[in-house]
Amino acid sequence: MHCDLLFDLDQTLLDFHASERLALKAVMEDADLTFTEERYAFFKQANKALWLGFEKGLISKPGLFEERFRRLFEECGCDTSGIDLLRINSDFIDCMSHNGVLMEGVPEFLGKLEAGLPDARIYIVTNGVERNALGRIRSTGLSAHLDGVFVSETMGTAKPAREYFDQVIETLGDPGECCIVIGDSLTSDMLGARNAGLTSCWFMPRGDIPEEVKKYDINYTAASFDELYDVLKEFYDKLYA
Ligand SMILES: [Mg+2]
Known part of the structure; x- marks a missing residue:
């Protein structure tokens, strides 16, 4: 696990x-x-x-x-x-x-994750064109930190469909309880996590946050990479407790 x-x-x-x-x-x-x-x-x-x-x-x-x-x-x-x-x-x-751009603070955040959550695996779950997604991941050096990438175009299903996350979980071979979905989009990431019964963290939340959290059954929110690290550390520690 x-x-x-x-x-x-x-x-x-x-x-x-x-x-x-x-x-x-x-x-x-x-x-x-x-x-x-x-x-x-x-x-x-x-x-x-x-x-x-x-x-x-x-x-x-x-x-x-x-x-x-x-x-x-x-x-x-x-x-x-x-x-x-x-x-x-x-x-x-x-x-x-050929020109991926990392969000500000990503290299430091990933370094912290790898040190603080040593047994965690890092995956990308994305909707879009495979060539575009994989190329940008490669061009930023992000690939070195990843255990896998799931692009909707090649899976034949996309977020927020339950089938998309079912395919991901089947490939990972871990129970759903081991997974947390982290994303900025309510209608693809948070709704997808809810559809698949997975834990979710809404990154960079905006608008009526309490209302959206209720509507999409969101488990955590994080407004910065520091907050996101704390959320993931808590999820990790609970899982391994
Ligand atoms: Mg997004």
Whole structure:
């Protein structure tokens, strides 16, 4: 039996937005377009709307990949008829996957975890594109600290589905009581933990915290890596008591 720490990736250990911003700037400059904060905000908004459409089955993934750059380039005044938008999307994902950015304080936090919770195993549970997630993990050196990575794209199921966590637990071979899910998202991480009956810790909580804690049956909250360490140490000590 081990203590299994199941960390969400984006805005928990890695800064997705920092990588995305960097990659968007690079592909726009390659296309002789000027990167501005307004254009970045436009892209994010279009992207978000398209992903919602994808979740509802209104657009395919390649369709989404093409359409988000069509909208951005048209916003910049470009005629997109002769542009290979899927190639631009592929350059964008490549660039992101080589440029992972750790959240501030992660190296110190992981060092503390490995010293204070020596028998714990560290896993990533993430929704998204495998190439992008694994590349960013590798490029930051995070891989050296991990015992495994579970990416929804290759599992055929995603957080918050119970099946996603059932697959994770089956692979780990430990009882669910040994696992704690740590993440910033209520609707994927906290709801997923609740669906699978796992202990949860809401990282960087915001909004009406008591209300959300009740709604999602959250066990712990942590507003910094120091607080998160204390939570995990408590969970670990209880498990091995
Ligand atoms: Mg997240």
